[in-house]
Amino acid sequence: MHLTAPVLLSAVLAGIGAYGVLARRNAVLVLIGVELLLSSANVLLVAMSTQERPYVLSETTSVAMYGGQVMTIFIITLAAAEIVVALAIVLAMFRVIGHIDVTAAPEGEIEPATDEPVAAAASAGDPGSPAQGVSGP
């Protein structure tokens, strides 16, 4: 059986998924990207488990044969669990923060980095002035 088509499909899925993860700012779209990545892996696994290869030792052939398919089911389960958690958090994020832009600057930073004149590498937090560098929020 020719594996060209499934492998190509897998590659395309992986590419789209990677693009979605890296380029999208909307959390839901990022999630979809991840799903695509996982699907790409699934396609590859399933396709490959149809192949019996000569170098696979006979004792473990059955494991190898079914392993790919079992792994696929594992990954689907995993994806489901991840998505549940992810969606829950995205919802909470929308409710509390008001947007679902995953690349926005994180909220709740306690203090920004301050530029301190220092002679040696580690003289911030000078005991003489413990309040140094404490400027907000």
Place this chain on the structure above:
Amino acid sequence: MALSLLLVPPLIGGVLLLLVLRGTPARLCGAVAALAAALSLVGAVLVSTGRPRIDTAWVPSLGLRWSFAVDGIAIPLILLTAALTLLVVLHSRGVEPPGGTPATFYGAILLTSFGALATFTVRDAIGFYIAFELVLVPMWVLIGRFGDEHAPAAVRTDAANRFLLFTVTGSAFLLVGLILLVTLTGTSNLDQLAAAAGSSLSHGQQVLLAVLLVAGMAIKVPLWPVHTWLPPAHSTAPTAGSVLLAAILLKMGTYGLVRVAIPVVPDGFATIAPYLAVLAVVGIIWAGLACLVERDLKRLVAYSSVAHMGFVVLGLSSGTQTGMQAALFGNIAHGVVSGLLFMVVGRLKSQWHTADLESVPRALRELSPRYGFALVVGFAAALGLPGLIGFWGEVLSVYSAWTAAASRPSGLFQVCAVVAAIGMALAAGYSLRVLRQVWAGEAASTEGSAADPARDVSGVEWAVVAAMVAAIVLGGLLPAPVLATTGDDVARLLTASSTAGGMP
């Protein structure tokens, strides 16, 4: 047993002071510290005669061992360390350490002493590194926490950080070098390593190891141009800290060269020795010149330390037994001399509230004759006056450079000898400069022409200072005991390296 007596009292005493006796008054803390230091000194005397050895496994998976032994090379340093610790503790008596509790102060002194003693006795390469690092935190605390209270916090912090980071940089290279050494040779026993003298290593490996190890030690020594941590550290540290730093900590670097670098990778060391010698003499001249214009008395003594350690390194790099003997003697000499100078200068600084040579009171010989006497002896020894302890190390290391080993470029080393001799003249220049400013002169105040006993040294402190003066004079008049103690082991080390080493 004797080794335990040497090492355990400072450790236990230090830990006890830091953890249990935190709130106790200075007098009690001082007494505890003095007791621990005295016990340790007894131990030092015992190990000097008995030369015991301990060797048990510690971390087998890394090949780390509790391996301690004593030989002639270490004995003078052990005695110096133990004795100076006791003297420093006694000298600090009755002074409320500024900036922190007395318990911390004395605890840090004891732990520093413990680290130094461990360094001088340990015989395991990795153990050497650990011992080498032990002194870091206590000394850092002494400088940063108990430093000159007149200096701004930022200056203290800068000095303490410089000390810490410079030294750690050195020891990080040292660590890499030691581990590489251990992995290449398969043993971490320094005696075995010295006996093998690098015979299992190729020339390239030896050079690499020598560079790493020497780079690590050089910062501690300190060698030009990595000396810039020393003056701030000294000018900030309390008297006790300065004494320990100059007299003991710097010695760990040169001792490390003698113990870990020279015998273990003789071939590699021979390759870099010319560079080392050049750096050493540059340091001699450089620091000597800096002393001619330095205004802060403590910084001046610190720079003079750089110059003196230059002589030590010059002797070591010559590759001759004379050179190594001279270096080991110079080590001790500098320990005693700089110890005395820092004791005197530190106390004067706290009395004057300044160490600026342009504004200190004049005519110490009139106002405080005992301090004046100690200062004269100290600086006379610092300029290498014969009859005092500083002479032998310097003149012999010049000799050793002139007659450097056959594996060294003799022309270069003779030039180094000439330059080092010029450095001796510079030492005279700065020593006399100080004496002229501080010791000689006319008392400025009208009532001050007569000595004021209250401002002079007395009691226990005078006993301590007098003991140091006596050591300087005795060491100058009778150098034979020290030289004889180190002689055999130096010969053994160098013989091993000349028979086994050099053949990749």
Place this chain on the structure above:
Amino acid sequence: MSVSVDFVVLLGVLAPLVGALVVLVADVIWPRQQRLPYVLAFVSLLVAVWAPYQALAQGRGDTTSTLCLPSQPTAVCLYSVSSASALLQVVAILGAFLALLLAWPSEEHTPADRTSVMVMLVLAATGGAVGVAGAHDIASWIIALEIATVPIIVLVALPGTKAALSGAVQLLTTSLISVGLLALAAAMWFVATGSLLISADTVLRSAASGPTRALLTLSVVLFLAGIGFKLSLAPFHAWTPTAYAGAPLPIATFLSGVSKVAALAALIVIIQALSSLGAAGVAAVAVLSVLSMTLGNLVALRQNDVVRLLAWSTIAQAGWIALPLVSPSSAATRAAVVYLSAYVVATVLAFSVVVAVVARYGQVRSGAAAQIPGAGIADLSGGLASGRMIGSYSGLLRRSAFLGGGLALALTSLAGIPPGLLGLVAKVGALRPVLAEGWWVLAVLVAVNVVLGVAVYFRWFRVLLADDPAGFTPGPERAHPSVALAVAIGSALLLVLSVMPAWLTNLLG
């Protein structure tokens, strides 16, 4: 086909997971209990530690296996615990235990209905972490790894504040990407080896021919990237500071301890399989390791929030943890495990002290606010009063030798300077495999990072020695008993292992 199952061996995984279930069930029966979930959790952790304890106790270098398939010539086991992985499991369980101890007093801050959830999630993640260490096939490996990860995301998000959610989202995004990469890696692995087993045999076989070797390389690279996320190796570290800063302190503790164990365990499983191939495959580890160290240390130098400082220090330490793995020897694995153990003990100890100090500042702040309405708060506003700013630790050593000493010990251990000898020994161990491979240039770069690390940790240490903060004297520190217990356990471990590091290293043979 029959699979042998030895439940005693699996106890390390099963006990926390069962414990998690029991906590949930108990919550249904007796809702809103404050103490019960903790008690159940402690019990299940105690049970769980039995299995790796057995593995460690029975002998050096032996492996305990279960879930074995009867195949020839040797049985293939899906779950096997070597002494190294047993130690990792112990550390994970210990970390979870200490994190729970730290969470114990915070009941007034955590809504009661969330206590069980929190405890359950901690238990679940612990089970996952323990499982990763034993997994020897990709399926259970990836599942265990995700069990160790997903609950942590929830844990970070649990307080529901903006900061918490920001952290959680960062963590979520990265762990999702990580999952994607790992899944792809798993698929590649399967393509290359034709097997889901992670073993030296399969690797050797697939490396024999060119095309599969390339696939295997790609797979390993993807694995490395995926685990890089979990281990906070630069450049996969970006989530770490935000997640740490946003999470409740006990959870940050958990994150810095247990999740690192899981990640390292996962990495070791892969690297061990690769060991048959020789050295070159792990050049990428070297790069990631040095990059993490350098970046982590440099940024940590500038942190004034101690939690962020610890977060960046974690990134740096992750570099150290991965460092020995440049060498594919078993000694290198042991070194990594020892380093991780030293790191976890020290970091958890540091976090414990932070928890104590933050709690103390909280009391002072509310007390001051009660006494002088309108005054006091103004001075105490900002980070200083929260106990999370580095300045809040001013004079801690003098106020409390216990907390200050514990923190000092932890910091020196992380820096690798005596008296923190355990850290020093661990660093020596971590450098040895590097130099045994002859990579002395790498070692010199690492040496530079030793210096940077000292600068980082001593910057904090120095504050401990300083005077009390200006205009604000918090008085003597008194920690909550459970936090004090955590500090005591951490300090005692660190002290004892500093004097006798052999007790730790000997466990690995």
Place this chain on the structure above:
Amino acid sequence: MTSSTASTFAQLLVAVPVLAAVVSLILARSAPGASRAVSAVTAVLGFLVSVGLLVNVPAEGFAAATTVGPLQVGELKVPLELLVDRPFAVVALAVAFVVACIQLYSVWYMATDPRGAVFQAIVSMFGAAMLLVVLSGDLLLTLIGWEVMGWGSYLLIGHHTFRRSARRAAMKAFLLTRFADIGFVLGIVALAAQTGTTRLAVIFEHFGEGAAAPTAALVLMLIGIAGKSGLIPFHDWLPDAMEGPTPASALIHGATMVAAGTVVVGRLFPLYAESTDARLVLAVLAAATTVYTAVMAFTQNDVKKLLAYSTMSQVALMLGALAAAPAEEHGAAGLDHLVSHAVFKALLFLGAGWLAAIGGGTAFALLRGRMKGWGVLPVSFGLGLAALAGIPPTIGFVSKDGVVAAAREGTTTGAHIVLYATYLTVFLTAMYATRAYLVLVSGDPEEPDHHDDSHTPPPTGSSYTLVAGVIGTLGLLSLVGGAAFLVQGAHIDPTVAAVSVGIALLGVLVSWALSRRPGGDPATVLSESWARATQVNLGTDRVYAGFAAGVVALARVVVRLDNAVVDALPRGLASGATATGGAADRAHRGVPSTGLLAVLSGGLIVLVLGVALWR
């Protein structure tokens, strides 16, 4: 008498003053009287010991003695032994004698000085150091004595520490000699390096067996010797050293420091005899110095300064004799002149101290005619000046005749130079000696415009007896001591003697004739500006000051470099680290998706590395 007795005496001769110095230094503050008594008594004791040494020393060959035991410093053997033979036993006797005189004299002179006890203790130390140089049989031992003497001179010259000029002079003396000692040390090192030992006997043997003469080492040592002996170009510290109390001047000039160079060259004469080149250098330096300083001496307006220049001139003569003498002579002429010079120069200085007590200062203006009426003083002082001028039958005549004879017998170029320089010097010396005598016995003194507390009142009563005794003894010795040399085997060649005496008498006559002019001072014949220039040694001090300023300027550059260059790297690294850290921190906080970009780049790095390296 056996040589072991001589060894014991040699050891004692060094040990007694060393112990005396230690004891009297310890007592100096608590019991000054006892301390000074110790110094004086031990000095006399030391003289007796030196007599014992001379009696016991073998007539031929050496006697060796250990000191603090031999040192084996790696490859280098340092026996630290004393070596004594007859000529040096004589020198030791002279040294011990002069030291004893000075100690006794100091009991009076330093009576009112609060730190007199310390002063005398240092004199003991100084004497010990000089005796060490004289008796040393080991190069390092020589160096020890040599340097300790330098330090002693620092302490003695700077005794009046409240005077700025004294502080400066002390520092100048020590620094200048120490600077010159760079050569001395290197010379010693180079000599020892060839044999692996610092033992003189071995070194003589080594080079006696035909090894090439160590010219470089010998010339290096000459630098140090030139420094201590005030040869050109180190000829400016001795006049300044007059800031020290007069006994110190007598000590430094009479028998010790300045003469130490002669002792060392005399000791190493077997080596110098081998090296014509080194001796030529010495001859040129000595000849130039002896003439130059004699010229300078003539116009000095201070009796101590005149004596200082005369010392340099005479010491250069000794060295000239050593440079010129034929190898068989063993340098006896130079050593003889050292001994005679020790006697008459100590006499002159101690007399000058007495004069200063009378006149309230040492300037000729204060002292005109002051010498009259002080009994033994004018006679002795006159005898001392006669000896300086080499008038028969004084001790100076005999020894100077030896110098001339040695130069005449020498066949080298150096010997010729020395000979003519000696004749010239004899003439000049006679001139300024005559001038000094004439000025001191005639005319009316000025009153000192201020009374300096540091000057001691003239001796009275028992102290008069003491001082007059010391001075008288020295005067008597100056007159008849020359006989000692004749006893030792020196002989006077009538022709040689006639020529040099003739030249000396010519000088006396010229000086006397000039003093007939108005003003009575022969020196006024020279122009005022010349006189002024000679007071400051033709501005040599400025050259030194310029050199020192150069060194200090270099030091300032070094300090600046230390801060700006050497320390810049660590500072830069530190600030670079913090800056990078801050930038990275900001990158992680502000800009969106930095994290993801990092992830992307990281993935690429890992990919490339993985694929590239695993292949």
